[in-house]
Amino acid sequence: MEQSDLLQTDNLVLIVHAVDTEGPLYESTSATFQRLKHLFGLTHLPPTRATIEALRRQEIDLGGIEEKVATVVSGHLIDYNDTWDKIDRMLERLNSPRFRLKTPDSFGRGWVFNWHCLDHVGFVVNPRRRSMGFHAIFDHYAQVLRENPEWRDQIHFHFHPVSTYREAHKCATSFVNSPELHEILCRRIIERNWFPSVFRAGFQAERPDSHWFLEQWIPFDISSMAMEDHSELDAVTDFRNGRSGDWRGAPSDWSLYHPSHDDWRRPGNCRRVIGRALNVLNRIGAINQHEMDKAFARAAGGQPTVVGLASHDFRDLEAEVDFVQDLIRQAQARHPGVKVAYCEAGEAFRRALYPETLSGDAGEAPVELDLSLNPDPENDVPHLTITCRQGRAFGPQPFLAIETMSHRFIHDNLDFSLDDRRWSYAFHDDTLPLDDVRRIGVATNDKYGHTDLKVLELTRGAPSIITQTHEKKDFRQ
Structure with missing residues (x-):
C-alpha cells in the first residue's frame, strides 16, 4: 500500500x-415488561419468557404495533x-x-x-x-x-x-x-x-x-x-x-x-x-x-x-x-x-x-501548552501561568483540574489575558491555598483534535518542586 x-x-x-x-x-424479565409499559403502554401482558418469545414471533395482538414490539424484545437487543x-x-x-x-x-x-x-x-x-x-x-x-x-x-x-x-x-x-x-x-x-x-x-x-x-x-x-x-x-x-x-x-x-x-x-x-x-x-x-x-x-x-x-x-x-x-x-x-x-x-x-x-502540510502546528507555577511571587499570591506555546487552543480556555491534599478534584475557570494565548490561575482565599494542592492538570485540544495535556505534581512542603508530564496516553502502546 x-x-x-x-x-x-x-x-x-x-x-x-x-x-x-x-x-x-x-435486565430481569420483569424489567423488560416495565420497559414495554413505558414505551408502548402495554400493561396486560404476563411478564414471562414465554410471552417474550410470543412477542418476538408477533403472535399476540397488540393493535398494530406488533412489529415494533418484536424489535424491542429481539434477541439482539435484550440478550x-x-x-x-x-x-x-x-x-x-x-x-x-x-x-x-x-x-x-x-x-x-x-x-x-x-x-x-x-x-x-x-x-x-x-x-x-x-x-x-x-x-x-x-x-x-x-x-x-x-x-x-x-x-x-x-x-x-x-x-x-x-x-x-x-x-x-x-x-x-x-x-x-x-x-x-x-x-x-x-x-x-x-x-x-x-x-x-x-x-x-x-x-x-x-x-x-x-x-x-x-x-x-x-x-x-x-x-x-x-x-x-x-x-x-x-x-x-x-x-x-x-x-x-x-x-x-x-x-x-x-x-x-x-x-x-x-x-x-x-x-x-x-x-x-x-x-x-x-x-x-x-x-x-x-x-x-x-x-x-x-x-x-x-x-x-x-x-x-x-x-x-x-x-x-x-x-x-x-x-x-x-x-x-x-x-x-x-x-x-x-x-x-x-x-x-x-x-x-x-x-x-x-x-x-x-x-x-x-x-503534515497544515499551516498551524499542533497545540502545545507551557505551564509555569510561581509559588512565592513578590507582591502577589501564588499563581499558575498557562501559555499556548504553539498552535491554538480550541475553545476560550484550557480545562483546569486540581487535586487537593484530601483527594478532592476541582475544576475552575481561568483568568484571561488580553490575548487568546495566555491564562492564569491564582491560589488565594477566594480559590484555595497552594499548600492544599497536590496536583494540577491542564488540558486542551486544537480544532484538528490534537490534544496537549500537562500535570504538575507538587511535593508536600515544597510546592516549587514539580514534575510535568506532557502526553495524552495512547493505550495501544
Missing part, C-alpha cells in the same frame, strides 16, 4: 464505529452481555485477526472500534448492575488496547447526565445538574493523563447546556441521529417530542457541520463539528441500505463522507459489524469508484475536514 493511497480523501467513505462503552448491563466475562469473551473474538481482517477496507486495514467510555458515578440506584466508579470501564478497555496494539482502536468520551433520583438506568439530559462531569474529566486528566477530543452524547441527547460545554473544549461530536423522517420517534414514549435523540432539523445527508449557537441541530458558526451516527440493528434511528447507499453516492460526487455507526458494548458487536459490512459491500458494488476507510474518529474528521494535516 502506497502512502499516497492513505492520503486520498476524494471519493472516500470513512467508517467510524462509535461504541457507547458502558460495561455489562443486566445482553450482563457480566464482564461475557464482554471479555466478545472482545477476544473481536480482537482476532480472523474478525478484524475478514473484510479489510480499501487500504487493506482491519475494522476499527471507537470506545466511548462512560463512568457510572453519582448514582445510588443500580438495578441493571452497571459497573460503578471512576475509571472502572475506562481502565478495563485501556488494558484491552494495551494487549492488542496491532489494531487502531482509541478511547473516546461518553457521558450520562445524572437522573433526578440518581438511578443509573434512567435517562437525564442536564449537564448543569451533573457536577460529576467535571470530576470525571479532572480525574481523567490527573490520574490517567487523558482528555477527550471526540464525544458522544448519552441517549444521543444534547441540550443548550451540553452544547455550550462542548463548545469550550471538545472539537469533534459524533452524536447526531438526524433522520430523513422523524415521525417514527413519536411512536415510542422515550423519544416523543424530542425527549431523547432530538436531532430534528439537523443535516441528514451525511455532511459534517458547525452548529448554531442557539440550536445545536442547525448549521451555524460554532467551533465544534458534529457528525452523524446511526444505530446498528436497533429499534430507532437505524442504519440501513438506503442510508449507506446515500453516503456512497455523496462520496462518489467527490465529497469525503463520514459514516458514523452507533453501538453498545453490552450487545453482540460481531453481529453488528457483519450486518454493516454487508451494507458496505452492496453500496460499493453500486459505486465501484468509491473507497472505504475504517477509521478512528479523529482520523475521520481530519480526513474529511483538514486533509492537509495528513501530509
Whole structure:
C-alpha cells in the first residue's frame, strides 16, 4: 500500500464505529415488561419468557404495533452481555485477526472500534448492575488496547447526565445538574493523563447546556441521529417530542457541520463539528441500505463522507459489524469508484475536514501548552501561568483540574489575558491555598483534535518542586 493511497480523501467513505462503552448491563424479565409499559403502554401482558418469545414471533395482538414490539424484545437487543466475562469473551473474538481482517477496507486495514467510555458515578440506584466508579470501564478497555496494539482502536468520551433520583438506568439530559462531569474529566486528566477530543452524547441527547460545554473544549461530536423522517420517534414514549435523540432539523445527508449557537441541530458558526451516527440493528434511528447507499453516492460526487455507526458494548458487536459490512459491500458494488476507510474518529474528521494535516502540510502546528507555577511571587499570591506555546487552543480556555491534599478534584475557570494565548490561575482565599494542592492538570485540544495535556505534581512542603508530564496516553502502546 502506497502512502499516497492513505492520503486520498476524494471519493472516500470513512467508517467510524462509535461504541457507547458502558460495561455489562443486566435486565430481569420483569424489567423488560416495565420497559414495554413505558414505551408502548402495554400493561396486560404476563411478564414471562414465554410471552417474550410470543412477542418476538408477533403472535399476540397488540393493535398494530406488533412489529415494533418484536424489535424491542429481539434477541439482539435484550440478550445482553450482563457480566464482564461475557464482554471479555466478545472482545477476544473481536480482537482476532480472523474478525478484524475478514473484510479489510480499501487500504487493506482491519475494522476499527471507537470506545466511548462512560463512568457510572453519582448514582445510588443500580438495578441493571452497571459497573460503578471512576475509571472502572475506562481502565478495563485501556488494558484491552494495551494487549492488542496491532489494531487502531482509541478511547473516546461518553457521558450520562445524572437522573433526578440518581438511578443509573434512567435517562437525564442536564449537564448543569451533573457536577460529576467535571470530576470525571479532572480525574481523567490527573490520574490517567487523558482528555477527550471526540464525544458522544448519552441517549444521543444534547441540550443548550451540553452544547455550550462542548463548545469550550471538545472539537469533534459524533452524536447526531438526524433522520430523513422523524415521525417514527413519536411512536415510542422515550423519544416523543424530542425527549431523547432530538436531532430534528439537523443535516441528514451525511455532511459534517458547525452548529448554531442557539440550536445545536442547525448549521451555524460554532467551533465544534458534529457528525452523524446511526444505530446498528436497533429499534430507532437505524442504519440501513438506503442510508449507506446515500453516503456512497455523496462520496462518489467527490465529497469525503463520514459514516458514523452507533453501538453498545453490552450487545453482540460481531453481529453488528457483519450486518454493516454487508451494507458496505452492496453500496460499493453500486459505486465501484468509491473507497472505504475504517477509521478512528479523529482520523475521520481530519480526513474529511483538514486533509492537509495528513501530509503534515497544515499551516498551524499542533497545540502545545507551557505551564509555569510561581509559588512565592513578590507582591502577589501564588499563581499558575498557562501559555499556548504553539498552535491554538480550541475553545476560550484550557480545562483546569486540581487535586487537593484530601483527594478532592476541582475544576475552575481561568483568568484571561488580553490575548487568546495566555491564562492564569491564582491560589488565594477566594480559590484555595497552594499548600492544599497536590496536583494540577491542564488540558486542551486544537480544532484538528490534537490534544496537549500537562500535570504538575507538587511535593508536600515544597510546592516549587514539580514534575510535568506532557502526553495524552495512547493505550495501544
